[in-house]
Amino acid sequence: MSAGTTSPVIGTHNGHFHADEALAVFLLKLLPEYRHASLTRTRDAEVLKTCTIVVDVGGVHDDNILRYDHHQREFTATFPGKQTKLSSAGLVWMHYGKRIISAVTGLDVQSADSELLYQKIYEEFVEAFDGNDNGIAAYDPTALRTAGIEKKFSDKGFSIASVVNRYNYAPSAREGAVGPTENGTTTSGAPAPKGKSQDEEDSRFLRASAFVGEQFSLELEDRFQSWLPARAVVKQAFSERQQYEPKGRIIVIPYRSEGVPWSDHLYALEEETGSQGQVLYALFAENGEPNSKWRIRSVSLDGGSFENRKGLPEAWRGVRDEELSRVSGVPGSVFVHASGFIGGNVTFEGALEMARKAVQI
Structure with a gap:
């Protein structure tokens, strides 16, 4: 100085x-x-x-x-x-x-x-x-x-x-x-x-x-490093959601190695478009490999809530592997958590089918 x-x-x-x-x-x-x-x-x-x-x-x-x-x-x-x-x-x-x-x-x-x-x-x-x-x-x-x-x-x-x-x-x-x-x-x-x-x-x-x-x-x-860049990713996924389910109740989040904090942006986009509460399930890959397993996540009522807009079907909860595939009618099903907030399938197609069935039940 x-x-x-x-x-x-x-x-x-x-x-x-x-x-x-x-x-x-x-x-x-x-x-x-x-x-x-x-x-x-x-x-x-x-x-x-x-x-x-x-x-x-x-x-x-x-x-x-x-x-x-x-x-x-x-x-x-x-x-x-x-x-x-x-x-x-x-x-x-x-x-x-x-x-x-x-x-x-x-x-x-x-x-x-x-x-x-x-x-x-x-x-x-x-x-x-x-x-x-x-x-x-x-x-x-x-x-x-x-x-x-x-x-x-x-x-x-x-x-x-x-x-x-x-x-x-x-x-x-x-x-x-x-x-x-x-x-x-x-x-x-x-x-x-x-x-x-x-x-x-x-x-x-x-x-x-x-x-x-x-x-x-x-x-x-x-x-700055994760949440802010994710906004553009989620916005794109939000705009494309009707291709997976006609009413736009399923969103597919692309895989990124650093993860995609998607829920905050989803709530904001719903509010901006007047479609609050519409998206029920989010799909995302476990990793970036071509043979990655996929997860299906129930969207929470709001940020930080333990309650879901629509949990995965009661009959699927706590069931795994072949028994879950039989109960759900979707081959390759891996698990559904006992609370119904998350589940998985060995393929994207399987996870998407689980989500499509879940929105109807």
């Missing part, structure tokens, strides 16, 4: 931390201007004034002065087209998401692909951070109680937010824990306090931020 220049400083609050600011800080450091920024964790208003950019503290949301807090009473901002109030993670993503995508993937900020990723990653990843931090449940708890729906087990320790919370109490005296630097400053960039409490807290925060950051990076990498 040349003489006279000052390293940028990211500011956030000290004390107990949450998943949203842990992600917000990681996201900012993906941008070129903050890649080498130091971090100050404090609630001291005078110290925060010296920070280049501040998230999750300060009582101000103003993009013009790089302040991104969401705790003020009058704050109501949401991501475009959404209803979930933003947290610091959502604020950073809303203002910088397209630039972050460009910095990581090389996509043009104004490209259609960048817009798709910007929207998808908010919906599938960032929005949950916003909802959790603002106390917004995925389902209306009053409606669930009214309907008499009770949870079968506790899953509160299973979320990213709960994992981040554990870092608040985790010991920092581990390999890789970060303490004071040689110049007497903590990783936050602030003077090292007497004792180790602030150092330990900063260390735990950085570990939590690295954890949520890794999850984000994996999400973006998968969406």
